[in-house]
Amino acid sequence: MSRPTETQVLPALREYKRRAAERLDLDALLAAMALIKELNALVPDRNLMTARLEDLNAAAAELMKRGHSREELQAFNAELTAFYDAAWDAGLLNWHPIRKTARRLGEAAGESTPDDLPSQGLGWAADYLANIIQEGVQRGLMLTPFALAVNDLAQEGGIVDDLVERFSSRWSAAARRLAWLLDAVKVGVPIVGVVLAAAAWFGPDNPILRAQREATRSHNALQKLNIALNMMDSVPYAAAALPDLATLGARVGIPLDQEAKEFTLLRADPRVPMLILRQEDTGRTIFLQPGVVASVRDGRIRVVDQ
Amino acid sequence: MRMLPYRPLPALTAFLLFLAAGSLLVGRIMGADEGLTPLQEMQCVQYALALPEEPPEELTRGGLEDLLGQLDEKFRPIAGRVTVVAYEAGDHGFLLQAVHADEPGRTFTVDLRGIR
Numbered sequence: 001m002s003r004p005t006e007t008q009v010l011p012a013l014r015e016y017k018r019r020a021a022e023r024l025d026l027d028a029l030l031a032a033m034a035l036i037k038e039l040n041a042l043v044p045d046r047n048l049m050t051a052r053l054e055d056l057n058a059a060a061a062e063l064m065k066r067g068h069s070r071e072e073l074q075a076f077n078a079e080l081t082a083f084y085d086a087a088w089d090a091g092l093l094n095w096h097p098i099r100k101t102a103r104r105l106g107e108a109a110g111e112s113t114p115d116d117l118p119s120q121g122l123g124w125a126a127d128y129l130a131n132i133i134q135e136g137v138q139r140g141l142m143l144t145p146f147a148l149a150v151n152d153l154a155q156e157g158g159i160v161d162d163l164v165e166r167f168s169s170r171w172s173a174a175a176r177r178l179a180w181l182l183d184a185v186k187v188g189v190p191i192v193g194v195v196l197a198a199a200a201w202f203g204p205d206n207p208i209l210r211a212q213r214e215a216t217r218s219h220n221a222l223q224k225l226n227i228a229l230n231m232m233d234s235v236p237y238a239a240a241a242l243p244d245l246a247t248l249g250a251r252v253g254i255p256l257d258q259e260a261k262e263f264t265l266l267r268a269d270p271r272v273p274m275l276i277l278r279q280e281d282t283g284r285t286i287f288l289q290p291g292v293v294a295s296v297r298d299g300r301i302r303v304v305d306q
Numbered sequence: 307m308r309m310l311p312y313r314p315l316p317a318l319t320a321f322l323l324f325l326a327a328g329s330l331l332v333g334r335i336m337g338a339d340e341g342l343t344p345l346q347e348m349q350c351v352q353y354a355l356a357l358p359e360e361p362p363e364e365l366t367r368g369g370l371e372d373l374l375g376q377l378d379e380k381f382r383p384i385a386g387r388v389t390v391v392a393y394e395a396g397d398h399g400f401l402l403q404a405v406h407a408d409e410p411g412r413t414f415t416v417d418l419r420g421i422r
Contacts, residue, residue: 060339123413158422182312186312265356266357267356267358267359269356269418271398271418272399272400272419273420274356274418276353276357285353285377285378286329287353287356289419289420292420294349294351294353296350296377296378296381298380299378299381300342300381301342301346301349301350301353303346303349
């Protein structure tokens with residue numbers, strides 16, 4: 001692609017003519033091309049390729065003074081956009097004054113890199129919005145003082161520009177500037193995740209380790225209670241005389257004060273013998289018989305032969 | 307160090323697969339609720355009868371349901387699956403003969419010491 005220069009108005013005009021010939025009749029095409037040439041003579045440097053939107057508006061106002069009607073200029077507005085589109089697609093423009101899109105350095109016409117796709121999509125969305133506004137003007141749904149007022153609307157209202165600028169160019173530039181931060185996040189998030197997981201695993205709130213600790217403590221307590229259970233049948237007593245495990249421990253000569261804090265004695269039957277206990281922190285009901293431990297909780301029963 | 311490009315969709319898919327496999331594994335380890343066997347349900351009956359200081363003089367279906375409810379509210383439906391063939395209570399505790407609906411050919415003999 002050759003770089004656009006000030007001398008490329010005519011190639012742009014030829015490209016526009018080639019395209020427009022498919023949809024316009026000869027008279028309309030010649031009229032549009034005549035207006036383009038007239039407009040070209042009114043913009044600074046007599047070059048539409050370097051003209052800004054303000055220059056086009058001023059030139060359009062001058063055309064109205066010269067006697068061109070508002071309707072004629074409104075219709076011409078679409079053709080002028082088509083002219084610039086043709087020049088843009090042919091790579092003859094670096095800056096589209098109506099759509100307000102800029103070509104990156106080294107970017108060829110009709111090509112795009114994957115990085116451009118979001119901005120390209122937004123560009124299409126902007127075109128779509130611009131077309132809606134343009135159609136509204138042409139159908140009389142919107143009133144404009146000048147033929148190119150659609151572009152003024154876009155410029156003043158800022159809808160199209162805001163979309164393209166906010167979400168495309170600025171975002172892309174910000175993303176490029178903050179690439180180091182994204183890299184840091186990519187490395188940092190797994191590290192933080194591993195540290196948090198380790199802290200959660202070894203912390204006091206880990207239900208698996210807590211269950212293991214509780215199981216160990218319960219196992220040790222049940223071992224002592226088993227010994228007390230086996231000594232129970234040799235000691236004559238009334239069942240009602242055993243209000244708690246501490247009393248039972250005193251009776252059989254095994255200190256059960258610690259176990260009394262954890263278990264509530266529901267019933268002791270020396271005939272079997274059997275101890276029925278409730279483990280307070282888990283809510284389990286435990287049945288202790290010689291060689292058998294059964295626990296009941298939450299609709300489940302677990303019987304272990306020892 | 308060359309950074310690999312971050313691709314959110316494969317990362318999210320892998321994370322969801324990790325969660326799914328992890329929950330399956332944890333569910334397997336912790337044990338899903340598979341219900342009780344007839345023998346386990348008869349053990350529930352045994353411990354329900356052992357829980358009060360003195361066993362009831364008579365054992366009706368409603369009485370058995372109440373006893374099972376005192377042991378654990380979720381055990382109440384067991385009473386509907388157990389048919390009492392014979393029951394007696396005395397100084398020795400109790401002696402129950404019962405048939406479980408899921409094992410109709412077997413009569414369970416239950417007392418304080420166990421099930422035969």
